[in-house]
Amino acid sequence: AQSVTQPDIHITVSEGASLELRCNYSYGATPYLFWYVQSPGQGLQLLLKYFSGDTLVQGIKGFEAEFKRSQSSFNLRKPSVHWSDAAEYFCAVGEVFGNEKLTFGTGTRLTIIP
Amino acid sequence: GAVVSQHPSWVICKSGTSVKIECRSLDFQATTMFWYRQFPKQSLMLMATSNEGSKATYEQGVEKDKFLINHASLTLSTLTVTSAHPEDSSFYICSARGLGSTNEKLFFGSGTQLSVL
Numbered sequence: 001a002q003s004v005t006q007p008d009i010h011i012t013v014s015e016g017a018s019l020e021l022r023c024n025y026s027y028g029a030t031p032y033l034f035w036y037v038q039s040p041g042q043g044l045q046l047l048l049k050y051f052s053g054d055t056l057v058q059g060i061k062g063f064e065a066e067f068k069r070s071q072s073s074f075n076l077r078k079p080s081v082h083w084s085d086a087a088e089y090f091c092a093v094g095e096v097f098g099n100e101k102l103t104f105g106t107g108t109r110l111t112i113i114p
Numbered sequence: 115g116a117v118v119s120q121h122p123s124w125v126i127c128k129s130g131t132s133v134k135i136e137c138r139s140l141d142f143q144a145t146t147m148f149w150y151r152q153f154p155k156q157s158l159m160l161m162a163t164s165n166e167g168s169k170a171t172y173e174q175g176v177e178k179d180k181f182l183i184n185h186a187s188l189t190l191s192t193l194t195v196t197s198a199h200p201e202d203s204s205f206y207i208c209s210a211r212g213l214g215s216t217n218e219k220l221f222f223g224s225g226t227q228l229s230v231l
Contacts, residue, residue, distance in 0.1 A: 009155070036222075041123070041224070041225065041227070042224050042225065043118070043120070043207055043209075043222035043223050043224040043225050044158075044207070044209075044222040045222070046220075090157065090158070101148075101160055101163070102160070102220070103160075104157040104158045104159075105157055106155075106156060106157040107155075107156075107157055
């Protein structure tokens with residue numbers, strides 16, 4: 001069965017500093033990986049996704065993520081965070097075909113300090 | 115981008131009553147909708163998958179008689195929590211996908227916070 005681990009429950013970063021959110025997955029085949037962001041009381045917005053090709057993917061809002069098969073990781077990064085980036089971030093893994101259910105990690109809450 | 119509207123965003127009800135949550139796709143035909151629940155500080159857990167015009171497929175451990183899902187049209191799916199109890203208090207989120215789309219075309223509603231007294 002597929003699973004996703006986000007080791008960091010809560011991260012605090014100063015505005016303007018760099019950010020890396022960790023995500024490790026377990027999946028039997030080539031994974032289809034996603035990062036979503038959730039603002040308080042809101043649904044999820046897709047930041048970026050990876051299926052194949054270049055292992056460094058660019059997303060919206062200046063985010064990027066790198067797929068490392070050898071480490072089963074798909075960490076999210078941003079060179080310089082903004083106060084508006086404060087939110088909950090979820091990593092997810094899913095099937096590409098078939099029933100296409102997504103499995104989510106437990107999320108990482110990001111706090112930005114001035 | 116595509117919009118999924120979920121209503122209500124917040125509801126409080128008495129124990130034993132039923133609550134209906136609506137999920138609408140506003141600018142596309144959602145052939146498949148997913149319902150998730152999210153407890154505080156936890157991840158989204160898939161409850162069920164509904165395809166328009168057919169019965170929903172429930173995940174293991176989810177009571178289909180308690181969480182009634184109806185997907186009668188290509189733009190509307192409803193989740194009814196029947197005889198709600200305090201342990202049903204949670205954040206419920208729907209997501210919708212159009213015909214032939216993969217998960218990159220999966221759009222989420224804004225969620226419903228259910229509090230059962």
